[in-house]
Amino acid sequence: MSESKSLIEELIELLESIEGDFSQVQKLADYGNNVDRIMGGAKSLALMAPPDHALHMIADYAAICKAVGYKASQIKGNEQFFDICVALLLDATETLETLLGRIHQEGRMLRETIPQAFIERLRWVSSQFSESVSISVGTGAAPAKMNQSEIDDLLKKLGL
Numbered sequence: 509m510s511e512s513k514s515l516i517e518e519l520i521e522l523l524e525s526i527e528g529d530f531s532q533v534q535k536l537a538d539y540g541n542n543v544d545r546i547m548g549g550a551k552s553l554a555l556m557a558p559p560d561h562a563l564h565m566i567a568d569y570a571a572i573c574k575a576v577g578y579k580a581s582q583i584k585g586n587e588q589f590f591d592i593c594v595a596l597l598l599d600a601t602e603t604l605e606t607l608l609g610r611i612h613q614e615g616r617m618l619r620e621t622i623p624q625a626f627i628e629r630l631r632w633v634s635s636q637f638s639e640s641v642s643i644s645v646g647t648g649a650a651p652a653k654m655n656q657s658e659i660d661d662l663l664k665k666l667g668l
Contacts, residue, residue: 512546516605519543523598530587533580539597540577546570546604560615566607568665569622572630573600579637589636596633599626 519542526532547570554563580593606621 512549512608513605515542515546516601516608519601520598520605523594523601527594527598528591530590533583533590536577536581536593536597540574540581543570543573543577543601543604546608547574562607562611562613562615562618565615565618566604566611569600569604569607573597573604576600576630576633579634593633596626596629600630 519539522535522539522542526535547567550563550567550570554561554567557563576593577597580590580597583590583593603622603626607618610618610621
């Protein structure tokens with residue numbers, strides 16, 4: 509838990525340091541790598557938790573953040589869209605911090621902390637990425653893709 513909280517601080521610092529600086533677009537891959545660590549920890553712990561435990565929601569929410577971070581790290585020649593993605597990820601990371609801080613609440617209660625406006629922004633941003641944009645970077649493995657329906661599935665899984 510303390511590792512996740514320090515990762516959140518690092519994520520927010522990273523996003524704030526690149527905000528408005530399109531030349532730093534590839535640093536969003538670092539964001540994806542770090543939020544992946546939160547997702548992995550939550551998924552591991554969730555194996556021992558009841559189905560409506562906050563850990564499941566945190567893992568799925570972090571998966572969405574990871575996908576957007578990796579996809580946004582591949583933006584070419586669209587500074588305005590980069591700025592939109594960074595702002596979305598800042599909001600998302602702050603919400604992830606809230607979810608982690610309320611880890612002992614039921615998932616049903618936590619769902620209410622995710623604003624509808626954020627979900628609509630997330631859907632719009634996700635729809636702007638082409639299907640050929642990978643949700644992973646530099647692993648040497650075949651690139652994983654996450655299309656709009658998979659993001660919608662994660663949102664449904666989150667109950668949103």
